[in-house]
Amino acid sequence: MSSSQFDNVSVVKQANVYFDGRCVSHTVLLADGSRKTIGVIMPSSLTFTTGAPEVMECVAGACRVRLNGKExxxxxxAGQSFAVPGDSSFDIVCDDAFHYVCHFE
Amino acid sequence: MSSSQFDNVSVVKQANVYFDGRCVSHTVLLADGSRKTIGVIMPSSLTFTTGAPEVMECVAGACRVRLNGKExxxxxxAGQSFAVPGDSSFDIVCDDAFHYVCHFE
Structure with a gap:
């Protein structure tokens, strides 16, 4: 689905830090105007909320995910993705560092 | 000294994770062939070792630094930088999230 890096992009120097650093990402701006974040989640159990719909692409490591309202x-x-609706949330459990690309729709 | 982002670069999707996630960075590859890392250090007291000489540019937050062999x-x-010799080390204390760009020489 993808290579190990983004080319010909802009990247914001200041990181996005969530949950006291258990999730850290950097924002990548593509030539087509789209925005993605590349990040890592440390071993933890967290609940993320979404604004825009997003697709989480697993770059390295693994996670267990439960979408809002699901049992x-x-x-x-790595290599798999999952989609999260906008204005929603998901629970995620990572046993090791989980590396991802978040695509916004 | 610098803008808030790098333009026309490549960025590696998988993060570099140090000290159990207390330091997370992403690698940026510039058109001139140079390599930098953009990262964040969570509140902590850490000792980093260097291979190549490096310049640490403070993007946001603040830190206290003691170079190897100094008292x-x-x-x-933010806006300041400090240089670290190659094959050396430095102690760094951050009270809040400290965002940096690491330039390798």
């Missing part, structure tokens, strides 16, 4: 947990590993 | 601690804030 089922699903495991995602 | 003096120096405080650096």
């Amino acid at each position: 089922q947990w699903t495991t995602y590993a | 003096q601690w120096t405080t650096y804030a």
Whole structure:
């Protein structure tokens, strides 16, 4: 689905820090005007809320995810992705550092 | 000295994670072939070792730094930089999230 890096992009120097540093990302601006974040979640159990719909692409590591309103947990590993509706939330559990790209729609 | 972002660069999707996530960075590759890392250090007291000489540019937040073999601690804030020799180390104390760009020489 993707290479190991983004080319010909802009990247914001200041990181986005969430949950006391258990999630850290940097913002990447693509030539087509789209915005993505590349980040890592440390071993933890967290709940993220969404504004815009997003697709979480797993770059390295693995996670277990439960979307808002669902009972089922699903495991995602490197190379897999999951979509989250806008104005929603998801629970995520990571046993090791989980690296991702977040695509906004 | 610098803008808030790098333009026309490549950025590696997978983060560099140090000290159990107390330091997280992403690698940026510039068109001139140079490599930098953009990162954040969570509130902590850490000792980093260097391979190549590097210049740490403070993007946001502040830190106190003591170079290897020195007794003096120096405080650096956004817009300031400090140089670290190669094959050396430095102690750094951050009270809040400290955002940096690391330039390698």
